[in-house]
Amino acid sequence: MLATLMNTLDSTIANVALPHIQGSVSAAQDQITWVLTSYIIATAIMTPLSGWLSQKIGLKRMLLISVGGFTAASMLCGIATSLPEIVIYRLLQGIAGASLMPLSQATMLNIYPQRMIPRVMSIWSAAVILGPIIGPTLGGWITENLTWRWVFYINLPIGILAFLGIYTFMAHDEGGRERPFDFLGFGSIVMFVLGFQILLDRGPSQDWFQSKEIWIEAIIAAIGLWVFVIQTATSEHPFFHRDLAKDSNFVASTVFGFFVGALLFSTSALLPSFMQNLLGYSAMQSGVASVTRGVGSLISFLAIPWLVQKFGARLVLFVGVLLNIWAAWDMAQFDLSMTAEPIMIAGFIQGMGTGLMFAPLNTLGYATLDPRHRTEGTIVATMARSLGSSAGISVVQAMLIRDGAMAHQRLAERVTIGDPVLPSVLPKFMDPNTASGLQVLNGEITRQGMMVSYDNVFSWIALSVVLLAPLILLLKPAAGTPMEREVHAD
Numbered sequence: 001m002l003a004t005l006m007n008t009l010d011s012t013i014a015n016v017a018l019p020h021i022q023g024s025v026s027a028a029q030d031q032i033t034w035v036l037t038s039y040i041i042a043t044a045i046m047t048p049l050s051g052w053l054s055q056k057i058g059l060k061r062m063l064l065i066s067v068g069g070f071t072a073a074s075m076l077c078g079i080a081t082s083l084p085e086i087v088i089y090r091l092l093q094g095i096a097g098a099s100l101m102p103l104s105q106a107t108m109l110n111i112y113p114q115r116m117i118p119r120v121m122s123i124w125s126a127a128v129i130l131g132p133i134i135g136p137t138l139g140g141w142i143t144e145n146l147t148w149r150w151v152f153y154i155n156l157p158i159g160i161l162a163f164l165g166i167y168t169f170m171a172h173d174e175g176g177r178e179r180p181f182d183f184l185g186f187g188s189i190v191m192f193v194l195g196f197q198i199l200l201d202r203g204p205s206q207d208w209f210q211s212k213e214i215w216i217e218a219i220i221a222a223i224g225l226w227v228f229v230i231q232t233a234t235s236e237h238p239f240f241h242r243d244l245a246k247d248s249n250f251v252a253s254t255v256f257g258f259f260v261g262a263l264l265f266s267t268s269a270l271l272p273s274f275m276q277n278l279l280g281y282s283a284m285q286s287g288v289a290s291v292t293r294g295v296g297s298l299i300s301f302l303a304i305p306w307l308v309q310k311f312g313a314r315l316v317l318f319v320g321v322l323l324n325i326w327a328a329w330d331m332a333q334f335d336l337s338m339t340a341e342p343i344m345i346a347g348f349i350q351g352m353g354t355g356l357m358f359a360p361l362n363t364l365g366y367a368t369l370d371p372r373h374r375t376e377g378t379i380v381a382t383m384a385r386s387l388g389s390s391a392g393i394s395v396v397q398a399m400l401i402r403d404g405a406m407a408h409q410r411l412a413e414r415v416t417i418g419d420p421v422l423p424s425v426l427p428k429f430m431d432p433n434t435a436s437g438l439q440v441l442n443g444e445i446t447r448q449g450m451m452v453s454y455d456n457v458f459s460w461i462a463l464s465v466v467l468l469a470p471l472i473l474l475l476k477p478a479a480g481t482p483m484e485r486e487v488h489a490d
Contacts, residue, residue: 001104001124002158002161002162002165003063003066003067003100003104003159003162003166004100004101004104004124005158006067006070006071006100006155006158006159006162007070007097007100007101008101009138009154009155009158010074010093010097010151010152010155017139017142017143017148017151018032018035018036018269018272018273019272019273019276019277020143020148021035021086021148024148025080025081025082025083025086026083027083031083032083033201033269033393033394033397034083034087034201035083035086035087035090036269036393037197037201037390037393037394038087038088038090038091038094039090039091039093039094039097041091041094041193041194041197041390042090042091042092042093042094042095042098043094043095043097043098043383043386045095045098045190045193045194046094046095046098046099047098047099047102047379047382047383047386048186048189048239048240048379048380048383049098049186050062050066050098050099050102050103050379051099051102051375051376051378051379052181052239053099054099054103054375055375058172058173058174059103059106059107059170059173059375060166060170060171060172060173061173062099062103063099063100063103063104063166063170064163064166064167065096066096066097066098066099066100066103067096067100067159067162067163067166068096068159068163069092069095069096069097070093070096070097070100070155070159071155071156071159071160071163072096073089073090073092073093073095073096073097074093074152074153074155074156074159075152075153075155075156076089076092077089077090077093077152078149078150078152078153079149098382098386101382102375102378102379102381102382103375103378104124105121105124105362105378105382106374106375106378108120108121108124109366109371109374109378110371110374117362117363117366118304118305118308118309118313118359118363119305121304121359121362121363122301122302122304122305122359123301125301125304125355125358125359125362138154138287139151139287140282140284140285140286140287140288141284141287142154143284144282144284180237181239182231182235182237182238182239184227184231184235185228185231185232185235185238185239185240186239188223188224188225188227188228188231189224189228189239190224191220191221191223191224191227192221192224192225192228193224193387194220194221194224195217195218195219195220195221195222195224196217196221196387196391197387197390197391197394198217199214199217199218199221200390200391200394200395200398201394202214202217203394203398232245240376240380241373241376243370243373244369244373244376244377244380247368247369247370248474248476249364249365249367249368249369249475249476250365250366250368250369250377250381252365252471252474252475253361253362253364253365253381253475254365254380254381254384255384255471256361256468256471256472256475257361257365257381257384257385257388258384258385258387258388259388259464259468259471260354260357260361260385260388260468261384261385261386261387261388261389261392262388262389262391262392262395263324263392263461263464263465263468264324264350264354264392264461264465265385265388265389265392265393266389266392266393266395266396266461267328267331267350267458267461268293269393269396269397270396270400270454270457271286271290271343271347272286272290274334274454275289275343277450278336278447278450278451278454279336281340285340288340289340289343289344289347290343290347292344292345292347292348292351293347293348293350293351293354294351295348295351296347296348296349296350296351296352296353296354296355297351297352297354297355298351298355299352299355300320300351300352300353300354300355300356301355301358301359304316304355304356304359304360307356308359308360308363313360313363313364313475314360314364314472314475316356316359316360317356317357317360317361317364317472317475318469318472319353319356320352320353320354320355320356320357320360321353321357321465321468321469321472322353323349323350323352323353323356324350324353324354324357324465325462325465325466326349326353327346327347327349327350327353328350328458328459328461328462328465329458329459329462330342330345330346330349331346331455331458331461331462332455332456332458332459332462333455334451334454334455334458335451336447336448336451364475364476365377365381365475368476396457396461399453399456399457399460400450400453400454400457401453402453403452403453403456403457404446404449404450404452404453405449406449406453407448407449407450407452407453408445408446408449410449411445411448411449412442412445415441415445417438426441430444
């Protein structure tokens, strides 16, 4: 739990500090997203490999290597002096941290009986969500009073404590249970992930499929996915066990998790830049305004055991989807003259909705899965969420830039130089008949255009979550009560 907390804490702190990192390393808006997406790419690539490694060298040894590597990479991120350096160190951080959450979750599933899983997952998730609760505020305070570098240095004491705790208390596992390594399966999934992610990140600047580069990346991703599917279906020892694809609950929950990552986690990357670049908030103010999201999630996680027992996992999941639709629609009504209150309310609602989605997804996804495949299952589910998050961040950033430019063009068309009416309705410092006034007016038009763009993106997120809801029908509760299933298994 402590190792996973370090992982989630780092991601939320980095989001708040992103505008400061951007200025420090002189990066453009589309370039700075690599600080986020490079970490997610590395995580998506390393996550499947971590399952095989944990079976080969043992769960405890794998967690110790991951915690130690993540802590060391965090220190390197703190001393980075350029954008390439911080992107490389974030890649190393993602490689080391890829196994922290899935292997922690697999440990919880292994050491507790089925009847306790909903309660255990809620407690584990409640502890994990402390990262989003304290991350934005702590990140804002650190950025303003120290420097953005300390948002990475903060991992050192947590990482050292987690390392010592795992080393001291966790049971030793010799490993040696791995299947023969499927080099073709692993290489093809890495090929797919890299091609797909680079396509998303380079698409906006290369005019998408008008560019040969984007076509090449799309073909690479398609070939990688096709080879992986064929290899998994035909190989004697595929990289992921074929039984995972035979469990409809697991498949549906994994697909659901991918879209949850794509649609909802992308707002965590949008809101800090919105508050700091458009509303003029400081890092501390944006952190305080973001903390309600974590509070809402914590309340949901604490209520999940009772809610699932009373109403069932599917109904609770559906309520979580409804709350997320409500929150995204509220965000689509944001404007430049508002206070922080609408941001805090929408964040609280979305936090509650997200909290009501994760524990039921975990409960339903593993309710019918063979216990032998739990470690691999958590690996696949985590990879899907990570890839969804990476795709979501890239897509919404591309939409933001595109819609902002279009809105700027539409607004600028209404300004005519030499119009005698404009000077009488605009402040003097925005007089379009003067060079300085024209520059200030253009800046305000850009700001208004970006506000329109943010509202458009949040509207699309709300609509997409509506389309996600029917997937709940594919999730079936396991037959019998948890106690009956446990006795049957015994």
